[in-house]
Amino acid sequence: MSTGSGLVETLWAGFATVNRRPDLLVIPLVVNMVVWLGPRLTARPVVEAVGAAIGGWLATAAADPSLGVSADQARELSEGLPVLIGGLASANLLVLAGWALQGMTTVTQDLGQPVVDLAGAPLLSAIAALLLVGLALAAFFYQQVASAVRGESARFVQPLGGVPRFVLRQAAWTGMLALALFIGGMPLLVLVGLVSMISPTLGLGLLLVVWTLLLIAAWWLYFHTSAMFLDDVGPVKAMIGSIAIVARHRGASLLFVAVTSLIATGWTLVWSGVESIPAGSVLRIAGHTYVSCGLVAATMIFYRDRSAFPAPIAHAGQPIS
Numbered sequence: 001m002s003t004g005s006g007l008v009e010t011l012w013a014g015f016a017t018v019n020r021r022p023d024l025l026v027i028p029l030v031v032n033m034v035v036w037l038g039p040r041l042t043a044r045p046v047v048e049a050v051g052a053a054i055g056g057w058l059a060t061a062a063a064d065p066s067l068g069v070s071a072d073q074a075r076e077l078s079e080g081l082p083v084l085i086g087g088l089a090s091a092n093l094l095v096l097a098g099w100a101l102q103g104m105t106t107v108t109q110d111l112g113q114p115v116v117d118l119a120g121a122p123l124l125s126a127i128a129a130l131l132l133v134g135l136a137l138a139a140f141f142y143q144q145v146a147s148a149v150r151g152e153s154a155r156f157v158q159p160l161g162g163v164p165r166f167v168l169r170q171a172a173w174t175g176m177l178a179l180a181l182f183i184g185g186m187p188l189l190v191l192v193g194l195v196s197m198i199s200p201t202l203g204l205g206l207l208l209v210v211w212t213l214l215l216i217a218a219w220w221l222y223f224h225t226s227a228m229f230l231d232d233v234g235p236v237k238a239m240i241g242s243i244a245i246v247a248r249h250r251g252a253s254l255l256f257v258a259v260t261s262l263i264a265t266g267w268t269l270v271w272s273g274v275e276s277i278p279a280g281s282v283l284r285i286a287g288h289t290y291v292s293c294g295l296v297a298a299t300m301i302f303y304r305d306r307s308a309f310p311a312p313i314a315h316a317g318q319p320i321s
Contacts, residue, residue, distance in 0.1 A: 005305055007256060010301050015297070015298070017148050021148040024293050027144075028105075029285065031097055034094065035092065035105060036285065037111070037113065040092045040116070041118060042091065043117075092107075093126060096134055099130075100134045100174075106271060106288040139162070139167050140163055145296055149230065149297060150230075169235055173224070173228075173239075176235060192206050219254060220246045223241070223246070223299065223303045229300070230303060245306050248306065263295065264295060
């Protein structure tokens with residue numbers, strides 16, 4: 001079986017796909033511009049209330065050794081609490097509209113636009129709506145990228161029809177991951193906490209082991225989105241498809257994941273350095289969107305070239321099975 005193109009050829013093909021289909025940039029560009037220029041939605045009232053409650057508990061814990069927190073620990077936590085609360089209180093909830101676009105949303109400078117502080121039912125409604133919008137935008141976007149990887153011309157009606165199906169699949173996958181992290185993560189966090197109380201060094205070592213296992217899991221599931229949209233399958237079959245690709249091409253897949261992650265991280269640092277120049281935020285959004293789209297397309301090409309069951313190429317006017 002052919003192992004597909006090499007790393008450089010795959011990356012080149014990903015960006016060539018975006019160059020051939022610039023319409024792929026529209027959705028992430030629009031999301032980034034809305035997040036940057038639109039009103040800032042925050043959960044400040046809720047975050048500050050929670051911060052005040054935590055601060056009160058720390059003050060009580062510092063005066064009551066029976067709660068298991070020393071005065072020094074309580075003081076250290078109290079000193080860092082305002083910074084944490086301030087960051088969370090000012091976070092723009094509009095970024096949730098791009099949460100399912102795999103890191104394509106980049107934060108830019110605050111232009112002093114109106115701030116809307118939400119709490120209670122309006123806050124929950126806004127979060128739910130933004131999460132749903134994020135899923136719908138991602139479903140349409142990834143269908144378009146999959147279409148481009150297949151070599152098809154731009155089409156909009158058919159991908160729109162597939163949005164509900166892929167929204168449900170993505171929601172199911174997100175729920176599966178959240179459940180797995182909760183069931184497996186809570187006991188591990190308790191174990192790390194108990195070990196850290198006995199020996200901070202052992203606790204740190206155990207935490208590093210857990211972090212390593214999460215990175216390994218992320219590697220084996222890296223091609224899940226590619227499998228879901230190229231093969232038009234549900235979350236479980238997409239997971240199996242990703243695992244199968246990594247199992248057959250461990251070295252190539254590990255190198256690909258490492259290089260694409262380094263590219264994404266490196267360019268994020270570059271974009272953060274251009275905001276000080278005129279039109280820096282516009283350059284950051286355009287550059288970040290282009291690089292991110294190219295990497296998404298390259299990831300799908302990597303999966304397509306190495307899949308044992310590649311998706312059929314649909315002809316113009318013919319529905320994709």
